[in-house]
Amino acid sequence: MDSTVSLDILPGTVDLLLLKTLSWGPRHGYGVSQWIRQETNGRLGLEDAALYQALHRLERQEVVTSEWGLSDQNRRARFYQLTDKGRRRLTEELSQWHAYAAAVGSLLSATPCGGGEG
Amino acid sequence: MSGFQFPWRSRRMIEGEIEEEFRLHLELRTEELVANGASPESALRQAQEEFGDIDAARRYCRGEDQRHERRRRWRDTSEDVVRDLGYAIRSLWRSPGYTVTSGITLALGLGITVAVFSVVHGILLRPLPYPDQDRIVTLSQVDTRRGSREFVSAANLRDWHDRSTLFSAMAVAEPFSVDLFGDGPPVSLQAWLVSEEWMETLGLRPVLGPGLRPEYFLPGAEPVVMVSYATWLRQFGGDSLIVGRSLTLDGEPVLVAGVLPPTLRYPSVSDLWLPRAFQPGDASARPRNYLRGIAKLRDGVSIEQANGELARISTVLQEEYPRINAGIVAEGKPIVDELLGDVRTDLWVLFGAVILLLLVAVTNVVHLAIARATKQGRDIALRAALGAGRARLIRQASVENLLLVVGSTVAGFGIAHLAIRAMVLWAPADLPRVTEISFDPTVVAAGILAAILTAMTCGLVPAVFSLRSSGSSLLRATPSGGGRRDARFRHGLVALEVAMAVMLLVGAGLLGRSFVALLQQDLGYETEGRLGFTIHVWDKYPDVAQRVQFFRDAVDRLATVPGVESVGAGSALPLSKEGSEIRRPVQVDDELPGDQPAPEVVLTYVTPEYFGVLGIPLQDGRMFQRGENTAVAIVSQEAARQFWPGRSPLGRRISLIGDVTAFTVIGVVGDVRYAGYDDRIAPGLYLSNDQVGFGSMTFTVNSALPTNAILPALQEAMTELNPLIALGGIEEFRSLLGDTVAGRRYVLGLLGGFSVMASLLALLGIYGILNYSVALRTREIGVRMALGAHRRVVTRLVLRQGMGMVLSGLIAGLLGAFAMQRVLASLLFGVSATDPVTYVGLSGLVIVSALVAAWVPATRAAAIDPAITLREE
Numbered sequence: 001m002d003s004t005v006s007l008d009i010l011p012g013t014v015d016l017l018l019l020k021t022l023s024w025g026p027r028h029g030y031g032v033s034q035w036i037r038q039e040t041n042g043r044l045g046l047e048d049a050a051l052y053q054a055l056h057r058l059e060r061q062e063v064v065t066s067e068w069g070l071s072d073q074n075r076r077a078r079f080y081q082l083t084d085k086g087r088r089r090l091t092e093e094l095s096q097w098h099a100y101a102a103a104v105g106s107l108l109s110a111t112p113c114g115g116g117e118g
Numbered sequence: 119m120s121g122f123q124f125p126w127r128s129r130r131m132i133e134g135e136i137e138e139e140f141r142l143h144l145e146l147r148t149e150e151l152v153a154n155g156a157s158p159e160s161a162l163r164q165a166q167e168e169f170g171d172i173d174a175a176r177r178y179c180r181g182e183d184q185r186h187e188r189r190r191r192w193r194d195t196s197e198d199v200v201r202d203l204g205y206a207i208r209s210l211w212r213s214p215g216y217t218v219t220s221g222i223t224l225a226l227g228l229g230i231t232v233a234v235f236s237v238v239h240g241i242l243l244r245p246l247p248y249p250d251q252d253r254i255v256t257l258s259q260v261d262t263r264r265g266s267r268e269f270v271s272a273a274n275l276r277d278w279h280d281r282s283t284l285f286s287a288m289a290v291a292e293p294f295s296v297d298l299f300g301d302g303p304p305v306s307l308q309a310w311l312v313s314e315e316w317m318e319t320l321g322l323r324p325v326l327g328p329g330l331r332p333e334y335f336l337p338g339a340e341p342v343v344m345v346s347y348a349t350w351l352r353q354f355g356g357d358s359l360i361v362g363r364s365l366t367l368d369g370e371p372v373l374v375a376g377v378l379p380p381t382l383r384y385p386s387v388s389d390l391w392l393p394r395a396f397q398p399g400d401a402s403a404r405p406r407n408y409l410r411g412i413a414k415l416r417d418g419v420s421i422e423q424a425n426g427e428l429a430r431i432s433t434v435l436q437e438e439y440p441r442i443n444a445g446i447v448a449e450g451k452p453i454v455d456e457l458l459g460d461v462r463t464d465l466w467v468l469f470g471a472v473i474l475l476l477l478v479a480v481t482n483v484v485h486l487a488i489a490r491a492t493k494q495g496r497d498i499a500l501r502a503a504l505g506a507g508r509a510r511l512i513r514q515a516s517v518e519n520l521l522l523v524v525g526s527t528v529a530g531f532g533i534a535h536l537a538i539r540a541m542v543l544w545a546p547a548d549l550p551r552v553t554e555i556s557f558d559p560t561v562v563a564a565g566i567l568a569a570i571l572t573a574m575t576c577g578l579v580p581a582v583f584s585l586r587s588s589g590s591s592l593l594r595a596t597p598s599g600g601g602r603r604d605a606r607f608r609h610g611l612v613a614l615e616v617a618m619a620v621m622l623l624v625g626a627g628l629l630g631r632s633f634v635a636l637l638q639q640d641l642g643y644e645t646e647g648r649l650g651f652t653i654h655v656w657d658k659y660p661d662v663a664q665r666v667q668f669f670r671d672a673v674d675r676l677a678t679v680p681g682v683e684s685v686g687a688g689s690a691l692p693l694s695k696e697g698s699e700i701r702r703p704v705q706v707d708d709e710l711p712g713d714q715p716a717p718e719v720v721l722t723y724v725t726p727e728y729f730g731v732l733g734i735p736l737q738d739g740r741m742f743q744r745g746e747n748t749a750v751a752i753v754s755q756e757a758a759r760q761f762w763p764g765r766s767p768l769g770r771r772i773s774l775i776g777d778v779t780a781f782t783v784i785g786v787v788g789d790v791r792y793a794g795y796d797d798r799i800a801p802g803l804y805l806s807n808d809q810v811g812f813g814s815m816t817f818t819v820n821s822a823l824p825t826n827a828i829l830p831a832l833q834e835a836m837t838e839l840n841p842l843i844a845l846g847g848i849e850e851f852r853s854l855l856g857d858t859v860a861g862r863r864y865v866l867g868l869l870g871g872f873s874v875m876a877s878l879l880a881l882l883g884i885y886g887i888l889n890y891s892v893a894l895r896t897r898e899i900g901v902r903m904a905l906g907a908h909r910r911v912v913t914r915l916v917l918r919q920g921m922g923m924v925l926s927g928l929i930a931g932l933l934g935a936f937a938m939q940r941v942l943a944s945l946l947f948g949v950s951a952t953d954p955v956t957y958v959g960l961s962g963l964v965i966v967s968a969l970v971a972a973w974v975p976a977t978r979a980a981a982i983d984p985a986i987t988l989r990e991e
Contacts, residue, residue, distance in 0.1 A: 059182070
């Protein structure tokens with residue numbers, strides 16, 4: 001926890017993260033936040049405010065729906081769930097992300113070649 | 119979409135949910151940190167830090183949620199609408215009989231209502247084209263001794279004008295006719311000579327030119343003329359340079375001072391308007407009251423105040439001119455009354471009738487919709503039981519009817535458009551402002567309002583009704599046709615239809631009987647094949663002897679035209695609008711009139727052929743002869759009866775008051791209804807024009823040839839006698855006579871049409887409801903018949919049910935018509951508004967036709983086979 005390296009998150013990545021989180025089943029906002037923090041050891045500098053904004057935005061885009069239900073500790077909480085549209089979006093964005101990551105990754109690990117002489 | 123819907127969320131609910139969500143987050147995080155060993159204060163602080171800008175998040179989330187909510191609402195609603203519409207279209211499509219019947223009924227009802235409203239609006243409701251129309255009055259001289267309302271004389275009007283203070287303008291118009299000389303033969307034109315303030319009173323300005331300037335009314339002023347808009351277009355091709363041109367009127371050059379607007383229609387649409395100064399002769403011609411007077415009240419002056427002042431002035435004038443003005447009181451009347459007068463009752467009666475018709479149509483559709491809804495009752499009950507909300511069921515039923523009404527309204531406007539054109543086309547010629555009838559925005563708005571009310575009635579009544587009766591009972595095996603209460607309600611609707619139809623029928627029946635009674639009146643003269651035209655020769659032959667000679671020659675010459683059977687002439691002809699009807703007080707024998715006012719006669723100067731051409735029979739004595747040279751007179755039977763009761767008028771003497779000559783009565787002729795069938799018979803006095811030499815004579819020609827065929831030959835003959843004379847004011851007596859009854863025929867035709875339509879709708883209602891009730895009671899009837907009821911009993915059962923509705927409706931309708939008699943009375947002629955023949959006859963007609971309508975369902979009921987019916991159940 002002490003060695004927090006704050007990583008500024010790339011735009012659009014939050015949505016993808018949320019979709020991924022929700023792909024395992026309905027979760028409330030706190031659950032999502034908790035999961036991300038645990039998985040990244042809190043290194044991702046994602047404010048909860050931004051997380052909730054993204055959740056509500058995704059709901060407006062109808063890729064997730066929300067419903068009030070009871071949490072594990074029997075407290076009333078708002079649960080978010082992927083819709084069919086959300087599932088499709090996740091698949092799409094995942095493949096885009098992987099293609100992007102692969103492309104950037106290959107560039108970053110490349111060695112210079114003699115293309116200069118043409 | 120799933121069937122279950124979340125309730126829509128309000129803004130406050132949205133805010134509350136966001137608040138709750140954030141609070142829970144902070145609580146859970148704080149708890150977690152405390153569990154990990156942090157102090158509560160630092161835990162909360164850390165949780166808040168991790169959360170970030172909570173206010174911005176609140177605002178953002180609220181915005182997103184609201185946008186989402188709005189979209190969801192819109193989608194839900196439009197999905198519902200589309201679903202309801204689809205349901206409605208399928209449902210209407212499945213029952214084409216109902217759809218077509220209701221659609222046509224509503225379209226006709228709405229269309230005709232809109233058409234009649236457009237007429238009422240165009241004629242009665244829209245303001246006149248005169249600014250401050252409420253302040254414009256027409257002036258008349260009321261003869262308080264005779265109780266008659268008369269036109270005014272120039273001298274009287276001038277005195278009212280000069281002595282009154284409550285009017286801002288006052289003017290007279292004198293009828294006139296001039297011949298316009300141009301390239302071809304002279305054209306006879308109608309004109310009004312108007313005094314200085316005429317246009318100011320009506321508030322009209324010329325569309326071209328300076329108009330009638332004050333100097334044109336000074337003695338010795340240059341003669342000028344104003345051209346009416348229609349004449350400007352027709353006669354002068356709309357020439358914008360016409361102002362300042364010189365026209366030749368009656369052989370004299372006259373300068374055109376301007377063109378008047380088309381809105382100038384009072385006292386009548388006319389060709390030319392000329393200035394009329396107060397002439398020296400006017401003062402001595404105080405008894406000559408044939409001028410039209412108008413005036414404009416000063417701002418804020420009531421008509422009662424103005425009439426009070428006129429009455430005071432009139433009293434003074436009575437003292438100043440005791441002989442001429444005895445009993446004469448000036449009186450103003452709003453110009454609207456003068457222009458619209460009798461038409462108002464006619465149109466309001468028609469409007470009332472068409473509203474009744476619309477109500478019958480709506481009632482019929484409501485009742486059809488209820489019958490249909492009951493048939494679908496099980497379907498609706500099922501859906502209600504499956505959880506469809508009441509509001510939703512009402513909405514579905516309403517959408518269906520709404521669709522029907524919208525369709526009918528569109529069709530109705532089409533019908534209205536055609537109906538308006540037909541009504542204008544067939545309108546009587548004297549219907550005022552008929553050109554102003556149009557399909558304008560107000561009419562459309564009124565039509566849409568009527569359609570909305572109709573839609574609400576047709577949609578909500580059946581929906582509420584079907585819900586009320588869609589209790590669980592309908593889910594049981596067989597619908598028994600709703601409860602007793604519902605049946606009563608439906609029967610009440612049919613009775614209501616019958617009642618309204620009967621009211622219309624009685625109205626139309628009374629008008630119809632009036633019309634027949636009217637046509638049976640004896641006019642006292644022939645009109646078939648009679649043609650009239652008027653000639654003025656005062657200025658062409660200033661001498662009496664010349665005029666006498668001219669008219670003698672003219673009658674002789676015209677009689678030789680091929681096709682002419684006979685010719686005669688008189689200063690006025692019955693029905694003719696061109697002649698000069700002269701009413702004059704007379705003195706009979708040498709009796710000096712006491713307090714009684716002198717009796718008044720209709721005075722006509724005639725040529726000897728006059729009576730023969732018109733077919734007015736001689737009752738006693740002899741006719742005029744050619745060149746009659748002693749002072750002789752012919753009187754009508756009515757004059758003989760009034761002036762010499764029980765004695766022979768022959769050889770008696772009669773003289774015009776203010777005239778020294780006493781005329782000896784030589785003959786008695788038949789009475790004449792001058793203005794047509796509904797005119798009262800007035801005493802008539804005929805003098806030979808050979809003795810008088812009156813210069814404006816209306817000729818009448820009896821010919822079997824059509825007018826167009828003989829007119830050129832007549833004009834040619836006249837040109838031979840004097841090339842400067844134009845045949846003016848051509849009139850066909852048959853059409854003149856038609857015009858006199860055109861208004862009645864119009865109202866009768868429309869009212870008759872409405873009542874027939876309403877009756878057919880009511881019969882359809884009777885038929886429909888009995889048919890339907892037989893269908894519902896098939897099992898009951900089957901059981902009865904299985905238990906031994908005779909077919910006749912069954913028939914009677916159905917007929918009795920039908921007759922119950924008809925009789926209660928009939929009684930209500932007759933009472934309603936009876937209550938309306940006062941409105942109708944003014945439109946009737948020769949028939950009482952409570953005429954028993956009409957009431958009894960129509961009752962019989964209604965009962966018989968209702969029996970016919972009920973017969974089909976009754977025989978259908980009797981044809982029920984109990985075996986089949988019982989097996990089916």
